[in-house]
Amino acid sequence: MTVVIALATDAAADPVLETGLRYAGLLGVPAHVVNVATADKPLQERTATPDELADLQARVAAAGVPATVEQVCDPDAAGTVLARAAELDASLIVIGVRKRSPVGKLLLGSVSQSVILESEVPVLAVKP
Numbered sequence: 001m002t003v004v005i006a007l008a009t010d011a012a013a014d015p016v017l018e019t020g021l022r023y024a025g026l027l028g029v030p031a032h033v034v035n036v037a038t039a040d041k042p043l044q045e046r047t048a049t050p051d052e053l054a055d056l057q058a059r060v061a062a063a064g065v066p067a068t069v070e071q072v073c074d075p076d077a078a079g080t081v082l083a084r085a086a087e088l089d090a091s092l093i094v095i096g097v098r099k100r101s102p103v104g105k106l107l108l109g110s111v112s113q114s115v116i117l118e119s120e121v122p123v124l125a126v127k128p
Contacts, residue, residue, distance in 0.1 A: 001091040005033045006081040006115065007056070009048050012096030012128040017056075019126050020094035021063045029091060031067040033060060034084050036077040036111075047071070078114035090121050097125045 005020030007013055017033065024031035033056065037047040048056060053071060060067045074080045085093050097112045116123045 001027070001029045002088045003027065003029060003031045003092045003094060004081065004085045004088060004090045005031055006077075006093060006095040006111070007033050007035050007048070008096060008111075009035070009052055010096065010098065010128070012098060012126060015128060016094055016096040016126045017059065019124065021060070021065050021067065023092055023094065023124065024065045024067065025063075027091060031060070031065055032084065032088055032090075033067060033069040034081060035069075035071045036080045037071055037073045077111045078118065081111070081115050082118055085119065085121055093119055093121060093123045095123060095125055097127055 003020055003024040005017060007016055020033070021031055035048045035053070035056075048071060053069065057069050060069055072080050081093065081095070084090075093115060095112050095115050112125060116125060
């Protein structure tokens, strides 16, 4: 069992990380932080840079919860998060959500929405 923390580098990143690590501690299980980079734009807005990953590793280590951090290059961020949750026998997925305009909802899919709707384990959605 583990808590999978799906982390983007946006306004929700800090609350998502803090919430995920807190729940992992409460459940007494390790945490697995995953940041997904797409193949065509590996340093896009929601992807952690090498410096951000190093900072993330340090923050996770200081939290006192056994945890791993990985960055995966895959165009299907939701699929990657769900696959990691299945591989790690996750007991919980923690993911950030943000408000989108009606046009944004129509034109762009939501990673969070896909994870929430397709997950076989509980998903905790954290607002920024």
